[in-house]
Amino acid sequence: METYSSDVIKKIVDAAGxxxxxxxxxxxxxxxxxxxxxxxxxxxxxxxxxxxxxxxSVLKICSQNGVNVTVRSGGTALTGSSxxxxxxxxxNTMKMDKIIDLNLSSRYVVCQPGVxxxxxxxxxxxxxxxxxxxxxxxxxxxxxxxxxTNAGGLRAVRYGATKEWILGAEFVTGNGNxxxxxxxxxxxxxxxxITALLIGSEGTLGVLTExxxxxxPLPEETGRILAFFRDISEVGRAISDVKNAGITPLIAEFxxxxxxxxxxxxxxxxxxxxxxxxxxxxxxSTKKSLMEKITQAQVIIKKYSNDIIVITDRVKMEKIYSxxxxxxxxxxxxxENDKQIVIIGDLIVPASELxxxxxxxxxxxxxxxxxxxxxxxIGDGNIHANIFVENTENGIKRVDELQMEIAKIAIxxxxxxxxxxxxxxxxxxxxxxxxxxxxxxxxxxxxxxIKNVFDPYNIMNRGKIFYEKQD
Amino acid sequence: MKNxxxxxxxxxxxxxxxxxxxxxxxxxxADYNSIIGARGxxxxxxxxxxxESQQLKIGDxxxxxxxxxxxxxxxxxxxxxGIVSELMKExxxxxxxxxxxxxxxxxxxxxxxxxxxLGIPGECSRWAEDIExxxxxxxxxxxxxxxxMPYTRYINKLRKYMDKNIFMAFARLIVKxxxxxxxxxxxxxxxxxxxxESSLKNIVSMLKKSDVKFNYLREDEPYxxxxxxxxxxxxxxxxxxxxxxxxLKSKNVKRIICVDPHTFDILKNKYPEVIENFDLDIVxxxxxxxxxxxxxxxxxxxxxxxHMVLHGNTYRGMDILNNVADVKLPPESGKNTxxxxxxxxxxxxxxxxxxxxxRYRNLKNISRKIVTICPLCYNNLSYDEDVQDFSDxxxxxx
Numbered sequence: 001m002e003t004y005s006s007d008v009i010k011k012i013v014d015a016a017g018x019x020x021x022x023x024x025x026x027x028x029x030x031x032x033x034x035x036x037x038x039x040x041x042x043x044x045x046x047x048x049x050x051x052x053x054x055x056x057s058v059l060k061i062c063s064q065n066g067v068n069v070t071v072r073s074g075g076t077a078l079t080g081s082s083x084x085x086x087x088x089x090x091x092n093t094m095k096m097d098k099i100i101d102l103n104l105s106s107r108y109v110v111c112q113p114g115v116x117x118x119x120x121x122x123x124x125x126x127x128x129x130x131x132x133x134x135x136x137x138x139x140x141x142x143x144x145x146x147x148x149t150n151a152g153g154l155r156a157v158r159y160g161a162t163k164e165w166i167l168g169a170e171f172v173t174g175n176g177n178x179x180x181x182x183x184x185x186x187x188x189x190x191x192x193x194i195t196a197l198l199i200g201s202e203g204t205l206g207v208l209t210e211x212x213x214x215x216x217p218l219p220e221e222t223g224r225i226l227a228f229f230r231d232i233s234e235v236g237r238a239i240s241d242v243k244n245a246g247i248t249p250l251i252a253e254f255x256x257x258x259x260x261x262x263x264x265x266x267x268x269x270x271x272x273x274x275x276x277x278x279x280x281x282x283x284x285s286t287k288k289s290l291m292e293k294i295t296q297a298q299v300i301i302k303k304y305s306n307d308i309i310v311i312t313d314r315v316k317m318e319k320i321y322s323x324x325x326x327x328x329x330x331x332x333x334x335x336e337n338d339k340q341i342v343i344i345g346d347l348i349v350p351a352s353e354l355x356x357x358x359x360x361x362x363x364x365x366x367x368x369x370x371x372x373x374x375x376x377x378i379g380d381g382n383i384h385a386n387i388f389v390e391n392t393e394n395g396i397k398r399v400d401e402l403q404m405e406i407a408k409i410a411i412x413x414x415x416x417x418x419x420x421x422x423x424x425x426x427x428x429x430x431x432x433x434x435x436x437x438x439x440x441x442x443x444x445x446x447x448x449x450i451k452n453v454f455d456p457y458n459i460m461n462r463g464k465i466f467y468e469k470q471d
Numbered sequence: 472m473k474n475x476x477x478x479x480x481x482x483x484x485x486x487x488x489x490x491x492x493x494x495x496x497x498x499x500x501a502d503y504n505s506i507i508g509a510r511g512x513x514x515x516x517x518x519x520x521x522x523e524s525q526q527l528k529i530g531d532x533x534x535x536x537x538x539x540x541x542x543x544x545x546x547x548x549x550x551x552x553g554i555v556s557e558l559m560k561e562x563x564x565x566x567x568x569x570x571x572x573x574x575x576x577x578x579x580x581x582x583x584x585x586x587x588x589l590g591i592p593g594e595c596s597r598w599a600e601d602i603e604x605x606x607x608x609x610x611x612x613x614x615x616x617x618x619x620m621p622y623t624r625y626i627n628k629l630r631k632y633m634d635k636n637i638f639m640a641f642a643r644l645i646v647k648x649x650x651x652x653x654x655x656x657x658x659x660x661x662x663x664x665x666x667x668e669s670s671l672k673n674i675v676s677m678l679k680k681s682d683v684k685f686n687y688l689r690e691d692e693p694y695x696x697x698x699x700x701x702x703x704x705x706x707x708x709x710x711x712x713x714x715x716x717x718x719l720k721s722k723n724v725k726r727i728i729c730v731d732p733h734t735f736d737i738l739k740n741k742y743p744e745v746i747e748n749f750d751l752d753i754v755x756x757x758x759x760x761x762x763x764x765x766x767x768x769x770x771x772x773x774x775x776x777x778h779m780v781l782h783g784n785t786y787r788g789m790d791i792l793n794n795v796a797d798v799k800l801p802p803e804s805g806k807n808t809x810x811x812x813x814x815x816x817x818x819x820x821x822x823x824x825x826x827x828x829x830r831y832r833n834l835k836n837i838s839r840k841i842v843t844i845c846p847l848c849y850n851n852l853s854y855d856e857d858v859q860d861f862s863d864x865x866x867x868x869x
């Protein structure tokens with residue numbers, strides 16, 4: 001059923017260029033889904049533009065005619081942010097997939113939104129550089145998508161999330177204005193930081209069409225420590241002591257036994273029988289002093305763990321790293337049937353609050369009698385609770401209730417309801433709860449006012465971030 | 472739809488993460504139209520088996536799959552979108568569907584009628600006119616792959632100047648009057664023909680020098696029916712394969728030496744699926760070479776064939792190259808190798824050209840010289856004179 005008049009549709013098609021539009025139902029079906037369990041509506045049109053001018057022209061027409069717009073690139077969102085909640089069109093930025101400029105001495109690379117993160121790092125590796133944000137989906141996720149969700153990843157303990165790595169952007173606002181924000185420089189003191197507003201905006205303000213990203217030289221040498229524990233609080237203490245000793249690891253990950261089991265064959269290491277949790281820490285240094293630094297960390301961890309493995313072989317390290325990045329997907333093997341889904345939670349608390357938070361979350365999961373496994377980025381306090389549930393109305397309701405309860409635990413411990421996946425439609429009730437609990441609902445109102453400035457006709461990615469009552 | 476349960480059991484495992492489409496060569500080649508990519512194919516198949524999809528034009532999505540199996544190498548759920556495409560093509564081929572591709576139908580009719588995709592078995596055996604073979608229970612089976620490349624290249628050149636509808640109408644006409652296809656013997660790329668025939672002669676020469684005794688069936692050499700399998704004509708393929716197998720057994724053939732990965736893969740893996748007690752020994756020619764190759768300092772890069780490295784087959788081609796030359800591989804190599812685009816050449820020439828162009832640029836970034844180990848790869852990547860078939864490259868090092 002067509003929602004918009006043929007005249008409006010024709011104007012949109014003309015603005016985008018006919019060759020950049022998918023019209024037929026069969027071509028649009030895949031866009032009803034992203035990587036989340038939340039299905040969306042079939043788009044009226046799918047636009048795959050070549051440049052920002054086409055996007056600006058399309059958004060102007062959409063604004064004038066009240067046509068809702070959803071934005072997508074790699075389609076790896078886990079919270080439903082890149083599928084349609086309201087009838088409208090979808091803009092897919094994948095065709096804008098060029099690396100435009102690289103400047104090693106000024107430490108930046110300029111990219112279009114459709115560049116996949118692994119491809120970017122493959123390119124930078126040739127110059128001995130890298131772009132640190134490293135979400136587990138980096139094979140498929142893109143510059144555009146990772147900026148829109150402020151993606152984090154394994155290396156966030158050292159390098160922080162995406163927001164630390166964006167110097168500037170070209171952006172098309174919801175009403176079709178092309179703006180440039182930020183600079184090519186590391187320092188900037190010139191009015192409001194509009195770039196920062198765009199990061200994590202999940203397509204609700206407009207469409208990112210270019211980004212200036214900071215880059216770093218690759219670490220000279222890295223080594224990995226794997227340690228095994230019976231108790232999660234010991235894991236928390238071990239990583240705290242390492243950090244207190246002045247060592248900031250490149251990555252600091254933990255996983256529980258069911259997660260270890262899901263990737264055991266890929267890890268290819270001897271895991272002690274008593275193991276309930278594993279800690280994985282990467283240390284970097286110069287070639288000369290790497291072992292010295294590893295030994296220093298090893299001595300600290302030894303206070304809490306009897307069994308420690310040190311790996312410096314690059315191939316073996318890469319294999320284990322890939323296994324950890326694929327942990328969420330590997331958990332699928334533990335599904336009882338194909339109808340069961342695994343919903344990945346994404347909370348964060350200050351690292352010091354982690355041991356207590358994990359205990360309370362574990363207790364809550366037991367109370368709800370739902371199967372869930374835990375892994376996450378222990379170095380930065382980010383916990384992923386992976387919840388196994390039947391994909392039914394009742395199943396999703398049970399997950400929503402559990403997610404809310406464990407979100408409240410995170411809020412109580414000075415944390416946040418979403419660390420790196422964004423809000424989408426999945427977590428807008430949790431976001432509301434966070435600000436209600438902080439007695440700061442006006443912050444949400446401010447966000448809406450900001451959206452209104454960028455997108456005065458409220459057409460951009462409606463239903464995402466903020467709960468919106470459907471007509 | 473045919474294969475519904477099998478398709479359902481695969482697609483229901485999908486978590487829609489998109490890893491598969493990040494390595495699917497056809498997605499960027501088709502300007503990121505999702506249904507011409509691995510995840511889109513899975514989602515479309517899921518829709519098609521659960522909904523009334525007669526009105527939808529879903530054929531191109533599955534016919535455009537290169538069957539390279541790059542997707543399964545990265546899928547966390549272990550799904551092979553290539554297999555889903557194969558099953559969907561079977562479903563389309565089996566039904567009285569308007570979705571049947573005219574070019575696919577044309578190829579099916581011609582293969583069944585003439586035991587050769589262009590109806591030119593005589594032309595395909597001409598390269599060996601002056602070569603003597605042994606009387607042996609071992610035969611070399613070319614699968615007509617080297618020989619057909621000059622014809623497909625020329626036909627695709629013609630297609631560029633022809634309206635798509637006219638080409639499709641022509642294909643439909645050939646379905647009705649298959650003899651017309653025989654005219655194709657006049658349309659070939661002369662330079663490529665000479666090159667392909669020379670490669671075949673090199674292979675034979677190296678096998679002989681390695682003291683391998685083998686026969687060649689010349690005009691009686693059967694085409695293995697690879698197209699029937701690839702285009703989803705499973706019933707026809709099964710019948711065809713059984714007939715061919717009986718024919719070879721009647722000739723007392725015990726061992727087959729393949730010279731291209733597609734023929735090797737289909738005989739080694741697909742024939743045993745449809746022929747009970749299949750007992751022919753299938754070997755790849757590189758594995759029989761027992762020669763002292765001279766080492767060269769030349770830096771080369773290699774297009775590894777999907778039907779070997781991604782379809783789980785083993786062969787000695789890469790070992791030989793690593794021993795004789797300075798081999799540098801692109802990031803997309805081994806289990807991450809990227810298809811040359813060849814399998815789409817007849818049905819989707821634009822996609823094929825985009826894939827091959829991208830792959831050629833990737834390889835050229837690594838080294839000036841590119842070595843291919845498959846005639847399809849050679850045909851699709853030989854944008855310049857520095858691209859060489861494996862047989863030609865190593866022959867010069869004897």
